[in-house]
Amino acid sequence: MRALIAAATGLAVALALVFTITALGSPAGETSPKPLLTTVPAHP
Amino acid sequence: MRRKAGLILLALAVFFTALSPLLRWYAFPRLAKIPANQYQDMVLEAKDATLLDYGTMQARKVPEVTIVQTLKGNVEESEKIEKTAGRDVVVWDGLSYVVGPDGKMVSKIPERYIFDAHTQEPVHATGEMVDGDPVKRQGIEFKWPFLTEKRDYQYFDAQARVTAPIHYKGTQNFRGVDVYYFEQTIPWTKVRFPRTMPVEGITPESVAKTGTTRWYTTVRKFWVEPLTGAPVYGEEIHKEELRGGTLLGGRDKVTAFAGHVKMREDYIESTVDLVKSNRTLLLLLTSYLPWGFLALGLLLLALSLYLEARGRRPGDPEPTKDSEPEPVTA
Structure with a gap:
């Protein structure tokens, strides 16, 4: 019984961790202030 | 004490083993x-x-x-x-x-x-x-x-x-x-x-x-x-x-x-460098971490089974369940 509880705990923590990370995602940030280029840049 | 350590290892084994497919098939498409x-x-x-x-x-x-x-x-x-x-x-x-x-x-x-x-x-x-x-x-x-x-x-x-x-x-x-x-x-x-x-x-x-x-x-x-x-x-x-x-x-x-x-040549070089670094990040989610966690999970599972086996010495009686004392009748 205790082994079952330990296994269930491991599984629950793994699920919680992955769901939390994916729910948080990554911030969208802001649109770059750099313009669409109309001159040839010297370098990347 | 040994049984307690075995249970902790078992929990960790399930944790890492479960993380392996979760990362690859649940987290990767979302991240x-x-x-x-x-x-x-x-x-x-x-x-x-x-x-x-x-x-x-x-x-x-x-x-x-x-x-x-x-x-x-x-x-x-x-x-x-x-x-x-x-x-x-x-x-x-x-x-x-x-x-x-x-x-x-x-x-x-x-x-x-x-x-x-x-x-x-x-x-x-x-x-x-x-x-x-x-x-x-x-x-x-x-x-x-x-x-x-x-x-x-x-x-x-x-x-x-x-x-x-x-x-x-x-x-x-x-x-x-x-x-x-x-x-x-x-x-x-x-x-x-x-x-x-x-x-x-x-x-x-x-x-x-x-x-x-x-x-x-x-x-x-x-x-x-x-x-x-x-x-x-x-x-x-x-x-x-x-x-x-x-x-x-x-x-x-x-x-x-x-x-x-x-x-242009300088853009080829910078693109190749950028793609190589992004590829490494994606490999973490699709390959390195899932396979690493799976291996770690199996290793921990084996270790927990080993501890469990050593905890049970041959000839030991089965542990008795704790039970409430029965009331004594006069």
């Missing part, structure tokens, strides 16, 4: 996305190209024509579209700006490309356009999906505003990166004149009145890193002609542009 605020520029060159001189209406050889391509993620628009689309969306505002050998503008084509941040599928929303004309893209443009497959894809051609297959032609090694080579041929197709013409006073409408039409063909080549779906190199054998009408002074056709367009 691997094109950032909404990405900004990227690219310079391509056509050496010894043919270019139409609109002053004399004669095609002439020029040492170089340069194409500056910028893609800018529009975060505000992507957030608006996400509310109705119900998925993560990227809006790229792009500009293809073509510069002649004298530094003057030859053409500029703006476009807006809207797509799913993970699958790269096009998303249709107001504002999707090429050179101001509303379009409904099918297929991909600029980038392939993550985990690109060895198969043909549908690729949108912005000049002709058509979607056509881009064929998988094999696997190659490009500067140390294993890539899939794709090729698309757009046959001679009648296309619109750009809204912004290189000569002041000439508009697409005024040219249309002369009866002259613009035709275009291209062979498009991409070398795509399959894990990221990012092209590390691209080339185009591009030809444009003006045909018929009074503008050509009795000639059937005149070449407006012909050239073998290739990425």
